[in-house]
Amino acid sequence: MRIGELSRRAGASIRSLRYYEEQRLLHPTRSPGGYRMYDEGDVVLVRRIRALLAAGLGTRTIRPILPCLAEHEDGLGLACPDLYDELVAERDELLGRIATLRGSVDALEAVIAASPEPARGDGRA
Numbered sequence: 001m002r003i004g005e006l007s008r009r010a011g012a013s014i015r016s017l018r019y020y021e022e023q024r025l026l027h028p029t030r031s032p033g034g035y036r037m038y039d040e041g042d043v044v045l046v047r048r049i050r051a052l053l054a055a056g057l058g059t060r061t062i063r064p065i066l067p068c069l070a071e072h073e074d075g076l077g078l079a080c081p082d083l084y085d086e087l088v089a090e091r092d093e094l095l096g097r098i099a100t101l102r103g104s105v106d107a108l109e110a111v112i113a114a115s116p117e118p119a120r121g122d123g124r125a
Contacts, residue, residue, distance in 0.1 A: 005038075010050070012049075020046065025059060065078070
């Protein structure tokens with residue numbers, strides 16, 4: 001299949017697919033005319049890439065993980081146990097960032113709560 005069809009089927013923009021290729025996450029073949037060609041497995045691969053990106057992982061972290069992902073009855077899991085510690089560290093870093101953001105939200109809430117609401121000339125109260 002060509003890039004447009006993969007884009008539609010995997011729910012990723014053509015620009016994203018080219019970026020995944022640039023980041024060495026996706027490896028299309030080329031037709032004699034130079035068009036990128038993909039197979040059915042690439043649809044699943046792109047969906048996995050998107051899920052890992054949505055989980056907060058960067059492409060450098062995703063690259064070594066992709067070949068180690070395996071379907072299990074409980075979902076995706078690692079078939080390469082040596083990456084387990086790396087994923088745990090990545091998760092812990094994300095949790096640290098979440099805690100920092102929660103602290104920032106709490107600080108903003110305190111400032112907002114201690115501030116009088118400004119009078120609005122637009123009819124909102």
